[in-house]
Amino acid sequence: EVQLVESGGGLVQPGGSLRLSCAGSGFTFRSYDMHWVRQATGKGLEWVSGIGTAGDADYPGSVKGRFTISRDNAKNSLYLQMNSLRAGDTAVYYCVRALFDYGGNYYFDSWGQGTLVTVSS
Amino acid sequence: QSVLTQPPSVSAAPGQKVTISCSGSSSNIGNNYVSWYQQLPGTAPKLLIYANTKRASGIPDRFSGSRSGTSATLGITGLQTGDEADYYCETWDRGLSAVVFGGGTKVTVL
Numbered sequence: 099e100v101q102l103v104e105s106g107g108g109l110v111q112p113g114g115s116l117r118l119s120c121a122g123s124g125f126t127f128r129s130y131d132m133h134w135v136r137q138a139t140g141k142g143l144e145w146v147s148g149i150g151t152a153g154d155a156d157y158p159g160s161v162k163g164r165f166t167i168s169r170d171n172a173k174n175s176l177y178l179q180m181n182s183l184r185a186g187d188t189a190v191y192y193c194v195r196a197l198f199d200y201g202g203n204y205y206f207d208s209w210g211q212g213t214l215v216t217v218s219s
Numbered sequence: 220q221s222v223l224t225q226p227p228s229v230s231a232a233p234g235q236k237v238t239i240s241c242s243g244s245s246s247n248i249g250n251n252y253v254s255w256y257q258q259l260p261g262t263a264p265k266l267l268i269y270a271n272t273k274r275a276s277g278i279p280d281r282f283s284g285s286r287s288g289t290s291a292t293l294g295i296t297g298l299q300t301g302d303e304a305d306y307y308c309e310t311w312d313r314g315l316s317a318v319v320f321g322g323g324t325k326v327t328v329l
């Protein structure tokens with residue numbers, strides 16, 4: 099059974115940093131692209147970042163330059179380093195496994211339970 | 220404001236059918252496959268449909284997906300109380316070079 103377990107969330111002040119971790123099990127971690135998706139309370143889903151099997155990373159404009167995604171295949175782990183945090187970054191962050199559709203684009207077949215990040219003074 | 224537009228809510232009685240629309244543009248739905256996710260209250264999202272019409276593993280055939288032009292639709296037949304959830308469409312946007320989600324639709328079983 100695929101399992102994704104996030105950790106590292108918590109309360110951080112505006113301008114601060116936080117590092118999220120995700121432990122994957124039940125599948126060959128190194129063979130899959132992995133992503134982070136976030137959801138503010140009562141709001142919709144927002145893609146945060148993705149990393150390929152070769153370590154190539156992708157970000158939307160809203161977090162580019164502030165967030166860095168990385169992975170350690172030896173530890174079956176995914177990370178998200180978040181710097182210069184803002185109140186608008188407050189959300190539950192989900193670790194997600196990605197597959198490719200027939201057009202070569204992502205879809206997300208397995209989700210973790212999420213970890214809450216709160217940016218507030 | 221989401222790039223993909225979904226109605227905020229839809230409702231129907233048990234056993235009836237609902238459809239959820241997802242409207243986009245040629246930058247996203249018009250040229251890329253669409254996926255759908257179900258999020259039950261207090262839980263993480265779950266994949267329902269990928270590649271416009273393919274049901275994910277274990278998803279009953281009461282759930283169906285379609286795409287026409289720059290819009291996609293999720294259909295749920297034989298509505299059950301357990302289907303009460305938020306539903307999201309998702310695809311790739313070539314202009315933004317980003318994964319984009321719809322704003323979500325809340326399904327209520329009357």
